Amino acid sequence: MLLPRVVALATGLGLCSVAQAAPTQYPLTLQNCGSTQTFAHAPARAVTIGQAGTEMLFALGLGDKLVGTSLWFNDVLPQYQAQNAGIERLADNEPSFESVIGKRPELVAVELEWVVGPQGVVATREQFDELKIATYLMPSDCESKDNLVGADGTRLAPFRIDSIYQSITQLAQIFDVQERAQQLNAQLQASLAKSVATVQNKDLKDTSALVWFSSASLDIDPYVAGHKGIPDFMLNTLGVRNVVESDEEWPSVGWETIAKANPTFLVIARMDRRRFPADDYQKKLEFLRSDPVTRNMDAVKHNRIIVLDAMALQASVRMFEGLETLATALNSYDLAQ
Known part of the structure; x- marks a missing residue:
């Protein structure tokens, strides 16, 4: 069973999260899923392809930066309804490339590599690069995973919970809201520990x-x-x-x-x-x-x-x-x- 290890991990990450966050120094360069992405400033307009990224940005209080969302499995959570109101849903499933670039985003945050990737059904990252549109792929779907094998990809190593904390931290760096990321990650780590304690x-x-x-x-x-x-x-x-x-x-x-x-x-x-x-x-x-x-x-x-x-x-x-x-x-x- 993984219970002691998970509790230790959650506790350790929680202790790290109390340190004071430094503001983002632009230009910010990130290595993300095999691609180098540089941000001259915090994006003023963003589009999400995937509900995970959408609600992650909502949880960071960044709904005012979103100009389009897509690829939804469930209705938006009640606590995010106010931020979600008025944001155009480009598609319930995967959007067209034209609809995404039509919103003139400075960032496209992507949940799944089969949507934006080497064989992306929406586009490749290179197509966005050519238009000087930055892309951010969730590390949870590209690290230690081959998305060209199997309908939804094949794991080369087990999923790591750290990849979620990493996405939150990096998105917060991109938008210069690091303290919000620290608070959110601490809340999630506490929730994880609570679940483990329940059983x-x-x-x-x-x-x-x-x-x-x-x-x-x-x-x-x-x-x-x-x-x-x-x-x-x-x-x-x-x-x-x-x-x-x-x-x-x-x-x-x-x-x-x-x-x-x-x-x-x-x-x-x-x-x-x-x-x-x-x-x-x-x-x-x-x-x-x-x-x-x-x-x-x-x-x-x-x-x-x-x-x-x-x-x-x-x-x-x-x-x-x-x-x-x-x-x-x-x-x-x-x-x-």
Whole structure:
């Protein structure tokens, strides 16, 4: 179990965050996902491609710098509604390159490399560079990961929680709001420690789980969390084993294979988007309880099904709320059944 290590990490990072933040010295040059990005001043106009970056900027109080957002899984959190009001949503999913550059951004913050990257469906970083538009990719999706293998990339090493703190710190440097980043990171670290403490006395050493994100169709193999990604980190942090062993971020695995593994818990994603039928978590629940293979799984028979927002399963500020929800749910189950 990773509990002592995670508590130590959270405590250590929390102690570091109390140091006085130095103001940004421009020009600021950052190494980001293999690219050098230079900022002559704090960007006055920014576009986000990915909800994680959007809500990260909101959490830093930078909503007034956003002129466009895109790629949403869930509705905006209530505490960010005021900042979100009036900001144009360029697309619910990936936007067009033209719509992004049409907002004349000085920065494009990107959650996922398959959107802006070597084979980006929106553009490459070089296309933005040619227009002198800086790009910032979330390190959580590019470090120790090959995004050219598998539908959503393949992890070469396990996801690191530090990558979220790094994004917050670097975005704050770009906009010269470092003290806000220190406060936010300290809050997130405290939330992580609280989640770990919630299950500290729960015997979870022999438990396992499957995380079902979505499915292109309910009658085909589901997209589930691989064993080195963000949901895997969440499970391991709380002492639960992920039954999926693939290094892919979101591999598709057959229900017969899943049923044979017979996970103790099922975690399913709730979304407000509707790209696939299984984006609707109610349809997931109906399937699990009616399909002849899934309805006989222990997690279904004993209703050990936990619903989390899809963004809580991403490298985002919501992940910490998701961890708290997951820890509370795990702690509430009677595993003697």
